[in-house]
Amino acid sequence: MSESASASSTSSGSSQASRGAKGYRRILLKLSGEALAGDAGYGINTDVLEEIAREIREIHDLGIQIGVVLGGGNIFRGIKGATKGMDRASADYMGMLATVLNCLALQDSLERLGVHTRVQSAIEMRELAEPYIRRRAIRHLEKNRVVIFGAGTGNPYFTTDTTAALRAMEIGSEVVIKATKVDGIYDADPMTHPEAQKFDQLSYIEVLQRGLKVMDSTAISLCMDNNLPILVCSLHEAGALKKVVRGEAIGTLVS
Numbered sequence: 001m002s003e004s005a006s007a008s009s010t011s012s013g014s015s016q017a018s019r020g021a022k023g024y025r026r027i028l029l030k031l032s033g034e035a036l037a038g039d040a041g042y043g044i045n046t047d048v049l050e051e052i053a054r055e056i057r058e059i060h061d062l063g064i065q066i067g068v069v070l071g072g073g074n075i076f077r078g079i080k081g082a083t084k085g086m087d088r089a090s091a092d093y094m095g096m097l098a099t100v101l102n103c104l105a106l107q108d109s110l111e112r113l114g115v116h117t118r119v120q121s122a123i124e125m126r127e128l129a130e131p132y133i134r135r136r137a138i139r140h141l142e143k144n145r146v147v148i149f150g151a152g153t154g155n156p157y158f159t160t161d162t163t164a165a166l167r168a169m170e171i172g173s174e175v176v177i178k179a180t181k182v183d184g185i186y187d188a189d190p191m192t193h194p195e196a197q198k199f200d201q202l203s204y205i206e207v208l209q210r211g212l213k214v215m216d217s218t219a220i221s222l223c224m225d226n227n228l229p230i231l232v233c234s235l236h237e238a239g240a241l242k243k244v245v246r247g248e249a250i251g252t253l254v255s
Contacts, residue, residue, distance in 0.1 A: 023247035026065040026141060028168035029056070030161065030178045030215075033071035033102055035235050042074060044105050053109035055241050056146065060115050064245050065141040067171055068148045069164040070106065072098030092156035096123060099160060103150035104128065110146055117146040122154030122163075134170050141171060161215035165222040176228060177244055178215065179235035184252035185214055201253045214254060223254070230254040 031052065038045030060066055075098035076091075100121055107117045118140045119129040129150060130136065140147045152163045161178075168176045181191075187210070188196040204224035207214055214220065214232055223230055233240045233251030243250050 023245045024064065024174045026067075026171070026173050027059075027245060028067045028069065028164055028171070028173040028176050029241075030069050030164035030176055031071065031235070032160075032180070033073035033075060033098065035074075035179070035181070036070075036102055036105070037074035044074065044102065049105055049109050052235070053106065053113055053115075055235075055238075056110060057113045057115050058239070059241050059245050060144070060146060062242070062245065063144070065144070066146045067137070067141065067167060067173060068103075068106065068146060069160055069167055070099050070102040070148065070150070071160040072096070072100075072102060074098075075101060089156040092152075092158075093123075096151040096154070099152060100125065100128065100150040103148045107148055115146055116144070117148060119148045119150055122149070122151040137167075138171055147171075159216050159219065161219035162222065165215070165219040165228065168228055169222070169226050173228070176223065176230045177241070178230060178232045179241065180232060181235060183234040183237060183240075183250070185212055185232050185254070187212075199252050200249070201255070204254060207254055220254075227255075 034041070035052070036044050036049055038048040056066060056068070072095045076094050100119075100123075103119045103121075107119050110117045120132040120137055121129040122132045124131050132149065132154070137147050137149075149163065149167050152158060152160055153166060164176050164178070167173075184198045184200075185202060185207075186196040186198050190196040190198075202212070204220055207220055208217060214230065220230075222228075231244055231251055231253050233244055240250060
């Protein structure tokens with residue numbers, strides 16, 4: 001089953017918030033690299049990129065503090081390189097560099113819309129991005145800057161899903177919002193199974209036991225251990241992110 005079939009401040013205690021009338025104040029937005037490619041399946045589709053940037057600006061204008069983690073699968077996916085004979089660690093580092101390309105592209109789109117951003121990289125590359133420093137990231141958020149986290153965790157064998165869970169807890173995010181091609185988690189891939197049933201809410205254990213490909217099992221377990229909710233919604237539904245941060249019941253909540 002594909003990924004689409006599945007999709008203040010410093011204390012992890014603040015992450016125990018659930019959806020309610022007041023919504024969220026600090027979020028971690030997880031976007032796959034493939035989302036940036038649009039229908040092409042490879043590279044960066046500038047129209048899609050601008051659409052994503054506009055959605056982020058809308059919630060930024062509401063005063064929401066936003067961290068973003070981007071994948072790099074539209075350029076290079078480490079695990080696929082490893083299956084074709086590459087050393088897994090080398091392939092993963094290449095994937096991390098691909099995420100930085102996506103981060104810089106998103107930063108450019110956001111800043112052209114007047115949104116102040118910072119890119120922080122887990123692999124040091126000072127000419128392009130700040131090194132990842134947790135306290136500095138939190139300070140940027142408090143100053144209403146969007147912080148885009150690149151290069152994964154800086155370690156091979158960890159996915160950007162795990163990075164999203166880790167960074168969310170480090171910055172005190174109240175939720176991980178995973179924006180995908182579909183509007184929530186289904187019991188089968190809705191792209192290939194029109195009869196697939198959508199879930200409104202699931203527990204972490206149910207996601208793991210059913211093998212639903214929302215995020216990888218390490219990321220789900222990390223969120224479960226720290227009581228960090230995951231909200232899966234559509235990336236391409238206009239205004240979906242705004243509804244989520246306002247606390248409206250859309251998508252699928254994993255908690």
